[in-house]
Amino acid sequence: xxxxxxxxxxxxxxxxCALATACSDSDAHSYMPTFEGFxxxxxxxxxxxxxxxxxxxxxxxxxxxxRYTWSYYYDYATENGTGRVESDPTYQTVCYDMExxxxxxxxxxxxxxxxxxxxFVGDYDYSAQGDNAYDGSDTSTGSVSNGYIRxxxxxxxxxxxxxxxRITIR
Numbered sequence: 001x002x003x004x005x006x007x008x009x010x011x012x013x014x015x016x017c018a019l020a021t022a023c024s025d026s027d028a029h030s031y032m033p034t035f036e037g038f039x040x041x042x043x044x045x046x047x048x049x050x051x052x053x054x055x056x057x058x059x060x061x062x063x064x065x066x067r068y069t070w071s072y073y074y075d076y077a078t079e080n081g082t083g084r085v086e087s088d089p090t091y092q093t094v095c096y097d098m099e100x101x102x103x104x105x106x107x108x109x110x111x112x113x114x115x116x117x118x119x120f121v122g123d124y125d126y127s128a129q130g131d132n133a134y135d136g137s138d139t140s141t142g143s144v145s146n147g148y149i150r151x152x153x154x155x156x157x158x159x160x161x162x163x164x165x166r167i168t169i170r
């Protein structure tokens with residue numbers, strides 16, 4: 001009889017130990033990528049095909065879904081000063097963990113443009129629990145090569161980064 005109780009006690013202890021180690025502090029967390037800025041030409045000519053890359057300095061981890069929104073506006077000269085035209089947004093959706101490449105966008109410089117500003121927004125849905133890392137404050141170091149991309153929010157379910165870059169038309 002004592003052996004039976006001892007066997008149950010040992011089995012219960014082993015079960016509790018297994019349960020305790022299954023939920024350890026080393027559980028995986030999701031993190032969105034961080035960006036160093038844009039890889040874009042500083043100048044372009046009307047009619048040029050321009051490709052802009054959002055360069056990641058550190059890839060994200062455990063992100064199952066990423067939605068990229070790209071748009072641009074351009075200024076043009078008028079008799080009374082300057083006018084502005086905004087493009088329709090372009091959307092890209094990727095399974096980030098399978099396609100963690102730098103996001104890219106291609107457009108043609110309009111013939112009447114005097115300058116172009118390209119805007120990028122990256123929305124990320126996490127596969128695991130994320131951290132409440134960003135509250136919308138400016139966390140950039142200012143060390144971007146061309147334009148800027150900053151984290152806007154990051155919480156337990158996902159995160160968002162956005163930024164823009166200006167291209168001068170010659």
